[in-house]
Amino acid sequence: MTNVSGNNFTMNSSSLSAYQSLEEFRYYTVGVILTPISIFGILGNILSIFVLSCPEMKSNFNQLLICLASFDLVYLQLSFAIFAMPTLSVWYTETLFPYIMPIGVTIERFVAIAYPMRKTNLKNSLIMASVFGSIVYNLPRFFELEMVQVDVLDPETKANVTVNRIAPTELRFNKLYVQIYVVWMKFFLVELLPYVIICVLNFVMIVKIREAMKLQKEMTISRQPSLESQKKEFNMALVLVCIVFMFIACQSIKIIPDVYEAMVCDYSKTDTSCESTTTIERIVSISYVLLALNSASNFVIYMLRGNKFRRVLSRKLCQFFGYKPSSQFDSPRIGNSDSQSHHTRHNVIALTTTATTEMGHTPVQPHRSLIKFHSTRHESPIQMV
Incomplete structure (x- = not known):
């Protein structure tokens, strides 16, 4: 039986060749491909934080982007370190903050687009709510793993040696905990709810943008200052739409293994493990790469859409x-x-x-x-x- 990375089920390898093929696929995805993406994303997010922190770039929207880049930076650093050190469990690759911050950025842009006359400063409340919610939700994760000592056979000396390994605790195998927290709470709070909020608010923003652009053509030159201000808000909304598109495209595939575990695995039995397939295992590996790509892509979006971002970065x-x-x-x-x-x-x-x-x-x-x-x-x- 081969343990499945990141999920509480195991896989029966039909043959040694199939297992070797899967390991080779993991090597090229989470090793060869993920490593340069993580390095590029780490450098890109550092530069993004540096540029967005400049006085001339100060705004509520950019402050939220700084928080988003900070959380992406933490995730990329952990992802790179974990996959670079095979002795660590890949269960640590669960991302901490990038699920909630896109919602905060979306709400801030939604208020600016849908209610432009309301001078509501949501920056501090959105940041605090995102950080607090992420910490509270992920607290049980720190009690799922522990360091244990196991005896293994040294291939050189042919003797048993004691080594430290990271292993799941009894909490991780508790049927009620797995059913409620690992499967269903994660599915609804981390995956389904953020997608619904982001999609609905962005749909409303796109409708508002189209209506405003149509109205802009009918406005006279006397209203030019107001139109320029609205144009600035709409351009920032387009940046957000690009960020959200990458978020949905990269985060969606990881739902497949979770849905498979929720639908196939029967945690009412004493044995809390269930069988996986080679296809599910490949999807898990691909999801790791896409999560890193999502965290590394925002810098590219800023460079493509932000004229002032490029100008300030070049000057610095x-x-x-x-x-x-x-x-x-x-x-x-x-x-x-x-x-x-x-x-x-x-x-x-x-x-x-x-x-x-x-x-x-x-x-x-x-x-x-x-x-x-x-x-x-x-x-x-x-x-x-």
């Missing part, structure tokens, strides 16, 4: 390595610099009082004022975002 990296930031990441040129860079000229520009921009989107423009200044060089001292 240039400063870190001692290079002067390019003008396109710092102060863009005004006018034809090739023909006017060595001549004194008078420039009259509209200096716009802007609100803090988020993720590189169009700033809010509440009023304008005209300012004259003398320019003797081709680079403007004013930041034009």
Whole structure:
């Protein structure tokens, strides 16, 4: 009997070749493929936290993204360490926070899109609720495993040696605990409920975005500041939609082994184990890779959708390595610099009082004022975002 990683059931190998084929599949999925994904995700989430923490990126939405990146970073570090050290049990690969934080980010964006006139600051409450809920729900996990000493045969000396192993406790084999907490609570609270909340709220946001974009075409130029503010909110909602799409795509496959365990395994019997299949085992291995991919993908989304995110990241990296930031990441040129860079000229520009921009989107423009200044060089001292 071969223990199934991450689930409370065992598998009968029909033949040695089938078992070896499964082990080879695990090696390439949770070893070769997962390792570079985890490393990339760790670096990407560190950079995301660094950029989103900058003063010019400060906003409620970005603060929630910092928390999401922090939890993804913790999961990727644990996932990488666990799969890199085969003596540790892969039951530790259960993720802690990424289930709840996407819900918090979705609620914050839902309020901003569906109720734009309500100045409700949900950042602190959403973060605290996510952290507290995750800790409370996962407390029993710390009592499922224990360190035990077992005697194994040393292949070199042909003698028995005592080694430390991580093994499940009696709590993990308790029929009532497995039925209620491991199977059904996990299925409803961790898998089903987050999907329903995220899908419903994002559907409402998409409908609101389509209605607002249609209304935007009918608005006059006098309402331009309000339209620009709404456009910024909608662009952030599109970033969230990308995050949610990756969340659903990567997290869905892991439901299959849980549903299989809930439907097939009979925990009313004394023997709390049940038989798995090679297909289920392969799905479990693939789910580990997809969970790591989900935690590593947000950095790519920020780079693709966030103009200001790319600009701030490029400027910070240039400063870190001692290079002067390019003008396109710092102060863009005004006018034809090739023909006017060595001549004194008078420039009259509209200096716009802007609100803090988020993720590189169009700033809010509440009023304008005209300012004259003398320019003797081709680079403007004013930041034009």
